[in-house]
Amino acid sequence: DAKTTQPTSMDCAEGRAANLPCNHSTISGNEYVYWYRQIHSQGPQYIIHGLKNNETNEMASLIITEDRKSSTLILPHATLRDTAVYYCIVRVASSSNTGKLIFGQGTTLQVKP
Amino acid sequence: KAGVTQTPRYLIKTRGQQVTLSCSPISGHRSVSWYQQTPGQGLQFLFEYFSETQRNKGNFPGRFSGRQFSNSRSEMNVSTLELGDSALYLCASSLVGGIDTGELFFGEGSRLTVL
Numbered sequence: 001d002a003k004t005t006q007p008t009s010m011d012c013a014e015g016r017a018a019n020l021p022c023n024h025s026t027i028s029g030n031e032y033v034y035w036y037r038q039i040h041s042q043g044p045q046y047i048i049h050g051l052k053n054n055e056t057n058e059m060a061s062l063i064i065t066e067d068r069k070s071s072t073l074i075l076p077h078a079t080l081r082d083t084a085v086y087y088c089i090v091r092v093a094s095s096s097n098t099g100k101l102i103f104g105q106g107t108t109l110q111v112k113p
Numbered sequence: 114k115a116g117v118t119q120t121p122r123y124l125i126k127t128r129g130q131q132v133t134l135s136c137s138p139i140s141g142h143r144s145v146s147w148y149q150q151t152p153g154q155g156l157q158f159l160f161e162y163f164s165e166t167q168r169n170k171g172n173f174p175g176r177f178s179g180r181q182f183s184n185s186r187s188e189m190n191v192s193t194l195e196l197g198d199s200a201l202y203l204c205a206s207s208l209v210g211g212i213d214t215g216e217l218f219f220g221e222g223s224r225l226t227v228l
Contacts, residue, residue: 043219099146
């Protein structure tokens, strides 16, 4: 699985968009980009994933660059409840390893009033 | 729909003892994975079980083991506990079949303290 690089921490004002970057310059053609977050004292929560097209769901948007070497997770209107550690993970989607994720150190997002 | 349930939520053991943690996956989910989270090492993959068979394993010593039952419930065991085994142990389940969405559902974890 390709390695990812994320900033250690970021701040965001409540109500503003939070843009969390992730570098994955060694990503392979069959590897997806996944985002999870972990709110303090809880288990990680799946947010979104994508291969090469931009993706949007009720939680966030995922923008992947054309060369796929980096991506950005966008929380359109951050709230205090979005304060968490955000993990960017790159992996091959396969039915033989559905449960295996390699977590990095993630980005601690602090949403401030 | 009930989420992933882990028991016990908190426990304290002493060095040299052994511990068993339990995980009940979401109904219909056949894959169960275990993770260890510590402040120093972060979230690390322990192993994954599917259809009662371990099919992926992380880089942990043999003191860490697990099993899965026919109803997909899983247990993990740590023998000869060391101080460094103090951690939050997380269980995750996923629905296997068709396209892998990479979506794991995590429980709230079992926090183990080794004294």
